[in-house]
Amino acid sequence: MKTTDTPPPADLPPAADPVARTAVTKTDAPAPKESATGGVLNVFSHGVLVIWAFLVALPLLWAVMTSFKDDRSIFTSPWALPDRLHFENWSRAWTQAHMSDYFLNTILVVAGSLAGTLLFGSMAAYVLARFEFPGNRFIYYLFIGGMSFPIILALVPLFYVMNNLGLLNSIHGLILVYIAYSLPFTVFFLTSFFRTLPTSVAEAALIDGASHTRTFFQVMLPMAKPGLISVGIFNFLGQWNQYLLPTVLNTDPDRKVLSQGLVQLAVSQGYKGDWSGLFAGLVMAMLPVLAAYIIFQRQVVAGLTAGALK
Numbered sequence: 205m206k207t208t209d210t211p212p213p214a215d216l217p218p219a220a221d222p223v224a225r226t227a228v229t230k231t232d233a234p235a236p237k238e239s240a241t242g243g244v245l246n247v248f249s250h251g252v253l254v255i256w257a258f259l260v261a262l263p264l265l266w267a268v269m270t271s272f273k274d275d276r277s278i279f280t281s282p283w284a285l286p287d288r289l290h291f292e293n294w295s296r297a298w299t300q301a302h303m304s305d306y307f308l309n310t311i312l313v314v315a316g317s318l319a320g321t322l323l324f325g326s327m328a329a330y331v332l333a334r335f336e337f338p339g340n341r342f343i344y345y346l347f348i349g350g351m352s353f354p355i356i357l358a359l360v361p362l363f364y365v366m367n368n369l370g371l372l373n374s375i376h377g378l379i380l381v382y383i384a385y386s387l388p389f390t391v392f393f394l395t396s397f398f399r400t401l402p403t404s405v406a407e408a409a410l411i412d413g414a415s416h417t418r419t420f421f422q423v424m425l426p427m428a429k430p431g432l433i434s435v436g437i438f439n440f441l442g443q444w445n446q447y448l449l450p451t452v453l454n455t456d457p458d459r460k461v462l463s464q465g466l467v468q469l470a471v472s473q474g475y476k477g478d479w480s481g482l483f484a485g486l487v488m489a490m491l492p493v494l495a496a497y498i499i500f501q502r503q504v505v506a507g508l509t510a511g512a513l514k
Contacts, residue, residue, distance in 0.1 A: 264490070264494075267483055267486055267490070269285065269286065270282070271293055271483040271484040271486070271487045272289045273286040273290060273480060273483075274286075274290055274293075274480055275478070275479050275480050278479050278480060290480065293480040293481055293483070294484045294488070296478070297469070297481040297482075297484040297488065298488070301469050301478075301481055301485060303462075303465060303469075303485050305458070305460075305465075306460055306461060306462045306465030306466075307462055307488065309375065309459055309460065309461050310444065310461040310462040310463075312375055313375055313379055313382065313443070313450075313461060314440065314443045314444055316375075316376070316379040317379045317383050317386065317439075317443055318439055318443060320379065320380075320383040321383050321386040321387060321390050321439050322432055322435070324387065325386070325387055325390030325391050326390075326394055326425060326428065326432065327420070328347075328387070329390070329391045329393075329394035329395040330394075330424060332344050333395045333399045334403075334406070344391075344395065347388045347391040347392055349388075350387070351388040351389055351392060355448065355449070356448065359448070359449075362381070362453070363453065366381070366453055373453075373454055373455060374454075374459070377453065377454075378449070378450060378453060378454055378459075378461075381453060382443050382446065382449070385446075385449065386439045386442065386443065389435070389438070389439075390435050390439060393435045394428065394432070397428055397431035398424070398428060398431075401424065401427050401428065405424075405427070406419050406423060406424055409422075409423045430503055434503065437496060437497060437500055437503075440496055441493060441496075441497075444462070444489075444493055445493070446461075446463060447463040447464070450463065450464055462489050463489070466482075466485055466486060466489055469482050469485050470482055
């Protein structure tokens with residue numbers, strides 16, 4: 205009875221062995237090594253990043269360390285660790301230097317201006333990015349021109365406008381000025397971001413009967429969350445550290461913001477010499493900015509790279 209099994213193949217002749225060995229040798233050839241030039245550039249770039257990180261982190265760490273020293277140690281041993289943690293520096297800056305009042309005023313101004321900037325900026329950017337109408341590009345370039353206009357040239361007319369409107373030395377007046385100051389960059393950033401979002405989702409919402417307002421707030425705005433967080437962080441940094449506008453428009457001692465309070469505390473050192481309290485106030489003003497960036501650093505990177513990934 206015949207079977208369908210095929211006999212095993214015969215051994216290869218000796219003449220074929222060199223060919224097989226050659227094939228194996230070619231297959232197992234090692235990958236080309238990285239060039240020496242690429243390795244040198246890699247080491248150089250890492251070295252530059254390490255030096256840059258050191259230059260940025262060292263002043264911050266030194267300021268935090270100095271805020272826990274007494275005045276004598278600041279001058280006698282500026283680079284040494286504090287003998288103990290002088291928490292009274294922080295309490296003295298918070299109460300006697302009125303940093304608590306400055307902190308509260310800054311939170312009120314920045315919270316109101318940041319919310320208004322993101323709301324009005326996103327609405328304007330959505331219209332400019334999604335709708336074609338006469339004057340679209342002209343309005344867009346007006347916002348771009350606002351980014352290049354030096355704010356120092358507008359201080360004098362802005363002062364008289366705010367004075368005529370009765371908004372000088374007021375929290376809500378400073379909020380309106382901050383919103384106007386931050387809108388050009390916000391509109392420029394979010395217009396490019398809204399253009400990267402898919403139009404099919406908005407069209408589907410309109411077909412289902414949603415109005416343009418509902419489509420924007422319930423569909424497009426949640427999709428633009430990475431961009432809103434990114435531009436929100438940048439605006440928060442600029443508004444929190446703003447000094448020129450409140451100095452001109454806000455001279456009431458009870459409504460001064462944190463940057464004005466730090467300058468006033470630094471000027472008073474010529475008479476009192478409370479350097480430890482000054483560094484404590486400086487760290488107080490610095491901590492919210494660092495905390496905001498540490499918490500939202502992933503969202504910031506995602507918002508900045510969203511246009512390139514889509």
